[in-house]
Amino acid sequence: MTVKPLYRRVLLKASGEALMGEQHFGIDVSVVDRIAADIAEARALGIEVGVVIGGGNIFRGVAVASKGGDRVTGDHMGMLATVINSLALRTSLNKIGVDAVVLSAIAMPELCESFSQRQATAYMNQGKVVIFAGGTGNPFFTTDSAAALRAAEIGADALFKGTQVDGVYSADPKKDPNATRFERISHGDVIKRGLSIMDTAAIALARENNIPIIVYSIHEKGGFGDILRGGGRCTVVAD
């Protein structure tokens, strides 16, 4: 039986740390390959996919700032880290025959195309996976905010936030055995309760644009596809 997918176009946010696998730094290609396979499954369902990847597996701007360095330069380094991760994902997608393109918020024409909303939308309409690199292109922002921003710009039906756990919990489930998982919670309640699934600016932007955030475990093979087909384990953040 063919199941009609729940969404037409989605934005997937994966943190840089998700790409490390068991390593303490950098990229585990087998993990990137697995995430690429999940995206291929979504494409096979006919869903258009945009992706934002973080850079925390390589560099975060605060690492410079915390040692007395210039935060803006640190953030530039962090944004470059997201470009490295984006190129890794494009390679993994291309390897399995998925057409994917990297659009960077910071121009680097020898490596990839520059971001524009029109070009991104055109590529998505053609069925290409669009990987948004370089965050928002501005220091003092995060790739969570970039994900909410790009989701709004491409008219995504949902923002998928792939995390280390399978949803939003009342407390950190790794520290508190009594933590319970929400099936559904509003954007406002996530902010009010200070549940750290994404930064507040990102959640507020998603709320303003009526974009639900689906929080799920990025480590669950096939989990993305299961949710897209209406099953799987996740928390839906929606008003």
Ligand code: UDP
């Ligand atoms: N960054 C930035 N502006 C953006 C997005 C990211 O300056 O719009 C920098 C910032 O230094 C950040 C780093 O890039 O720490 C990596 O992004 P992030 O921390 O969001 O990655 P993740 O935690 O998702 O791996």
